[in-house]
Structures are given as structure tokens and as C-alpha cells.
Amino acid sequence: MSEHDCGCGKNPYMPEVATVLDVITESPTIKSFRVRFDNEEAWNSFTYQPGQVGQLSVFGVGESTFVINSQPSCKDYLQFSVMRAGEVTTALHKLHPGDKVGVRAPLGNWFPYEDWKGKDIIFVGGGIGMAPIRTIMLHVMEHASEYGKLRLLYGARTPEDMAFKGDLPSWLNSDVLETTLTVDRAEGEWPHRVGMIPSVLKELNPSPDNAIAVLCGPPIMIKFTLAAFRELGFKDENIVTTLERRMKCGIGICGRCNLGGKFVCLDGPVFTQAQLNNLPPEM
Amino acid sequence: MSNLLFATPKELTGWLSKLASGKRVMAPRQEGPSVVFRAYTAKELAAADVNALLKRSYSSPKQAILPQCETLVAFKSAKDPEDMSKLTTTVENPCVAEPTVLFGGRPCDARGFVVLDRPYLEGKFKDPYYAARREATVIVTQACPTVLNGCFCNWVGSDPADKEGSDVIFTAVDGGFVFEAVTEKGEALLAGAGFADAADKAEAVAAAHAAAAEALPAPSTLDHVQEKVAARFTDNAFWDKETVKCLSCGCCTFICPTCQCFTITDEGSQLDGRRLRSWDSCMTPLFTMETSGHNPRPTKANRMRNRVSHKFSFYPERYDGYFSCVGCGRCVVSCPVSLDIRHMVKAAVEGCDLVFEDAPVAEPAPVVEAPAPVAEAAPAQNPAPQKPASQKPSKGKSKKK
Numbered sequence: 001m002s003e004h005d006c007g008c009g010k011n012p013y014m015p016e017v018a019t020v021l022d023v024i025t026e027s028p029t030i031k032s033f034r035v036r037f038d039n040e041e042a043w044n045s046f047t048y049q050p051g052q053v054g055q056l057s058v059f060g061v062g063e064s065t066f067v068i069n070s071q072p073s074c075k076d077y078l079q080f081s082v083m084r085a086g087e088v089t090t091a092l093h094k095l096h097p098g099d100k101v102g103v104r105a106p107l108g109n110w111f112p113y114e115d116w117k118g119k120d121i122i123f124v125g126g127g128i129g130m131a132p133i134r135t136i137m138l139h140v141m142e143h144a145s146e147y148g149k150l151r152l153l154y155g156a157r158t159p160e161d162m163a164f165k166g167d168l169p170s171w172l173n174s175d176v177l178e179t180t181l182t183v184d185r186a187e188g189e190w191p192h193r194v195g196m197i198p199s200v201l202k203e204l205n206p207s208p209d210n211a212i213a214v215l216c217g218p219p220i221m222i223k224f225t226l227a228a229f230r231e232l233g234f235k236d237e238n239i240v241t242t243l244e245r246r247m248k249c250g251i252g253i254c255g256r257c258n259l260g261g262k263f264v265c266l267d268g269p270v271f272t273q274a275q276l277n278n279l280p281p282e283m
Numbered sequence: 284m285s286n287l288l289f290a291t292p293k294e295l296t297g298w299l300s301k302l303a304s305g306k307r308v309m310a311p312r313q314e315g316p317s318v319v320f321r322a323y324t325a326k327e328l329a330a331a332d333v334n335a336l337l338k339r340s341y342s343s344p345k346q347a348i349l350p351q352c353e354t355l356v357a358f359k360s361a362k363d364p365e366d367m368s369k370l371t372t373t374v375e376n377p378c379v380a381e382p383t384v385l386f387g388g389r390p391c392d393a394r395g396f397v398v399l400d401r402p403y404l405e406g407k408f409k410d411p412y413y414a415a416r417r418e419a420t421v422i423v424t425q426a427c428p429t430v431l432n433g434c435f436c437n438w439v440g441s442d443p444a445d446k447e448g449s450d451v452i453f454t455a456v457d458g459g460f461v462f463e464a465v466t467e468k469g470e471a472l473l474a475g476a477g478f479a480d481a482a483d484k485a486e487a488v489a490a491a492h493a494a495a496a497e498a499l500p501a502p503s504t505l506d507h508v509q510e511k512v513a514a515r516f517t518d519n520a521f522w523d524k525e526t527v528k529c530l531s532c533g534c535c536t537f538i539c540p541t542c543q544c545f546t547i548t549d550e551g552s553q554l555d556g557r558r559l560r561s562w563d564s565c566m567t568p569l570f571t572m573e574t575s576g577h578n579p580r581p582t583k584a585n586r587m588r589n590r591v592s593h594k595f596s597f598y599p600e601r602y603d604g605y606f607s608c609v610g611c612g613r614c615v616v617s618c619p620v621s622l623d624i625r626h627m628v629k630a631a632v633e634g635c636d637l638v639f640e641d642a643p644v645a646e647p648a649p650v651v652e653a654p655a656p657v658a659e660a661a662p663a664q665n666p667a668p669q670k671p672a673s674q675k676p677s678k679g680k681s682k683k684k
Contacts (some may be wrong), residue, residue, distance in 0.1 A: 011548075012408040013355045013558075017372045038372075059358045059372060059553040064574075086574035100553070101374040137438050172500065219577065246573050248547045251408035254563070255544035256571050258593070260513070261600035266407065280516045282589075 015102030026163035034077035054105030071138035120148035126217025144176035198228040208233035236273035289481035292333040300329035343540035356558035380415035391611040393448035395540025424449035431614025432496040443495035511635040512596040522584040528620040533564030535614035
């Protein structure tokens, strides 16, 4: 059976071979990889939506799921930010420009940014959870005139752990984005906030009227930030998050990332809190 | 000429032997203490005792279309001899879908593929490996001559002569077997068989089907099972109690004709390696364990809840009320600690206090025969006077509200 014999179009398991163009060290444990498909035709026809994920692989080691965190208007590369934690991520961290990776993308759903037009949006990212926020935030910033006030609250453990340092000056100085940075503990000089995301959020006191909250981060941060948003009067249908689960196929077949009858890889990873309330509590 | 054809045992093995010269013919085969589906050579089939080919297999025939392990991607990399820093990586799909005749499975086995078709073929993404093998396989099913211990196909909308999922179905009668094509694929396979017309055997076939159906214990009522199992989700005490004995061995999932889960792993190196798909089991803690150490299903109760809920609630929710269970009973008879999914589903449904608008008012619950004890076979030699097969729910579907 050749690849296109089966009469069912593209083989969803077949990765595009891509070349690493650039490796950016974001923090002691996070690196961003900018990659581009080797096949020009595949690259030129590739499109995706902010929030969609990809299976990034090191051949011979394995695949892992990461959000594409460059914005769709970027036609030069796809960016994935990877925290070193297990086998595949450790192998990824050893890569250099010129090395080959596999990419299966785009997978999953995306942020419903069309529905947010005319509304204020507050983005909240915690740690590596800033990666998916980056994609949708950059996309919305490119169309800022169509939205209300845009705000970002980005928190990390320490200044050293804060990723996307290359982006921070442009976010802090942006005309269309009001940026607040916070760390749990400051070491040395740190001109921004010190404090946990939920308490800083409450101090910022964003209005829930005609507003959307977009948050992503580790489970414990989500738990308390969600509570803070509810306390501020945000309704669950206006709180949007993107979930993480162990995934293999990425196309709703291999069976491990289900939340009740929904597959996070296929029906998610983006859900509103109102949608999550209707799914079994198995986080 | 009727659509029924008759073959003596000799004619049958002769036909299979002929088929095996151009196709892979898989049939039940005794291997040590187990019966498993294996490929036979033409020579083996020509000399085979037909009864050996008709044994009920311990594992499902799922592997004919979804192999336990297969290569999804073969990759190779080569350095440019002119510039050693330049690497070219190529990927290819080495899958070969061999024309296959899957012989001797039971109706529940054939229906298992219908259950797998929904996630593998009918979703947003189609699995090309499964699709190619499915297309290349003709399923020749034997209507169950007897009812075995653990059988409960009548709980999930089926019966021992169900044609769903089969291309050909055949029934044992005096002196041989009566074949009937179910699909065009089946018709094409039978066209060259040279079997005699068997219009006169229609009654004998119907009688054999009825006898097997009547031998099944009466089904338990699965009304609103989808909602009732879902309502049990947060009842931790229930799942803890039901899974106290569970060893998390995963046997139930590996022998199941409908379990769809797999993992993807790499072996070899970037220079010469493979990306493999292997069956995986939702009953092991590693199945959902994340790199961080976080596990959404850390306990065996969480995992059993997911397995039972997937088959009777999540899958029906996703696929129009169909169950992801064909009632073959393999998980029931093979569980080393005798856990019984029938018991779990029944307990989840019966103890559930959800109220539905169409619920009958003050009607006593139907008396349900207890399932046969696990250690004993319950063949059809002593058919118990049970409720007739017409009691079964609508074909293959749970009753919807």
C-alpha cells in the first residue's frame, strides 16, 4: 500500500519532515524551536488556527503534543515551546539548527476568536501555559481594532523561569496590549510584580462586562485563577482555557485523552469553563 | 436458485484450501492451551479437521485488521557526502494490506469490526492502515451453534445468528454447512466455491438459529444505560467496590473485539528506524500518566470507571447510542479474578435513582436470570426455558429517551 492508495486522502500518522531553523533558550527548562517543512508544497499549503496543536517528533525517540505558538500570519516558521521533562522533550532540547524533526499538524480545535470581536480580552498565562496564550494573543493583537481592550497577565515562578523574554519588551511597550508580569519570588532586580497570579488578577480587577478571559497554566494555577475570575463576576461561558492530556494519535482514535465522550485532541484542547462543567470531573 | 449454498465438511476445507493459495486465510487454531486466529496454508487447510477450524477463539480476531503491533512510519536519514552537516530524512508507509479471508469467527466478532469502524473510519480523520486491511478482508462468520459461558450478545442488541458486520454467514446443519452471502464482497467470494444450492435447508438453518437464541439467558434491561452509567461517574464508592479485586492486568482489553486503544512508539534511530503502533490498555496506570507525574486516572477504580463508561456511556454518546460492547463475554471468562462487566453495568443501572419521563409507573422490575457461574460451561445441550429472542432491544442500539 503506497501512501495514497487507501482512498482516504492524507495519512494522518505520516509526519512532515521539517528542519530546525532556530533554537531559542527561553529559560533553564524551556526552549523554543522554529521549524519549517522540507517539502515546499506541503509548507506553502499549510494553514492552521491559533490554539491548534501539533505532534512534534524526534525520529527514533517519539512524538509529543505541543501547541503551535507562532501566529498563523507567520509564514516563515512554526514555533513550538518545549519544557524539558521527559524522553522526547529531552531529545528535543538536544537539537540544533539544521536537525530534522517530524511534525503532524494541525490537530484539534482553536480559540473562537471570531466570537470575541468587540469584546475586551484578558489573557492569563502561567509558566509554560504562556505558549498557547502567545499564539492567540499575537493573532488578536494583529486585529486589535476589531476587539476591545486587550490585557495580558503573565506569571512565572522566578524571573529566570519567565519564557519569551524576546517578546516581553514589545508586549510591555505595545499600544494595543496592557501587560502585567508577575513572579512568585523575585531574585535580584525585578521591576514588575511579585505575587501569585490569582491575587494579582484580583488587584487588576478586570471588568467582566463584555469581556473574555483566556487562561492556561498548570492545574493548580487554573484552579485558583478560575475561582478569582468567578469572584470578579466572569461567567463560565466567557472563561476559555486549553487543556493538556497525554496524547498519542492526536486524531481521536487511540483512546487515552478522553474527558467523558470528548477527546481533548479532537474536540479540544480549547474549551470554555461552561463546556467543562458538563464533562465528567476527571482532571 | 436460492441464496443458500450447502457444503460438506470436505467441500468446505477444500474451498478454504483453494482460497489460501491466493489470500491469507485466518481461522481459529489451537495453540497450547489457547485458541487464537492464525493464518493457515493451503496444505494445512486441505487436511484440516473442520471442527478444529470452528472453535471459539480466546482472543478476538481484531488482529486481522488491527494488528497487535504494526509499523506506521519507516524513516531513514542520510548525510550528504559533500556536506556532512546536511541530513536528509525520508519517511514512508510500509503497510501492505494482504487480501484476507477471516474464517470462523462468531457474529459478535464480526460486529466488533462495526464498532471499530466508527472511530477508525467514520470520524474527521480516517485511519488508512485500518481502512486498507478492512477493505482487503472478507469476513466469513459461523452462526453460533451453541451458547457459551459468558455470552451476552442479546444484552447489546444482537443474537447468535446476527449478520451485521459479516460478508458471509454459515450455519451448521446435518451433514455440513449452509452458507449465505450477506454483502457483495461475500457473494463474490462464494461465487467460485461450487457449493450446491440449499433452498431445502432453510428450515433447518432457522431452527438452528432459534435454538441458539433460546439458549441464551434472558437479557438484563439496559434502558437508559448511557445516562445511568454517566450518573455513576462521581460515585467513587461504587467503583471502588466493583474494582477491589482488579489486578490492572489489562487482559479484558487485549482480548476484547471492540477495544480500540493503542500507543505509538519509536524504535531504531533517526538513521534507520520505525514508528510503531501497538495495542494499549486503559487499565494500566501508564496509559494516561503525564510526563509531569500527574495522572487523571491514578486508581484502578478510575480506570475501570473509564472502561465501563466508554463501552456503555461515552461511546454511545459519541456514536448515536451504539454500544462499544458486542457481548462476546471474553472479558468475563478470561478475567483472572472473575470480574464481570455484566454485573458492573447491571449494578450501575439498577442502583441508579435517575428518573426518566418515560419510565413505567410502578411496574415491577422484570425477573432476570442470574448469569451462569463463571467456572461452568453452559452449552446448548440443556437449553434453559428463557425469554424468547424477541425481547432484545432495537438492533445494536441502546434505547434512547
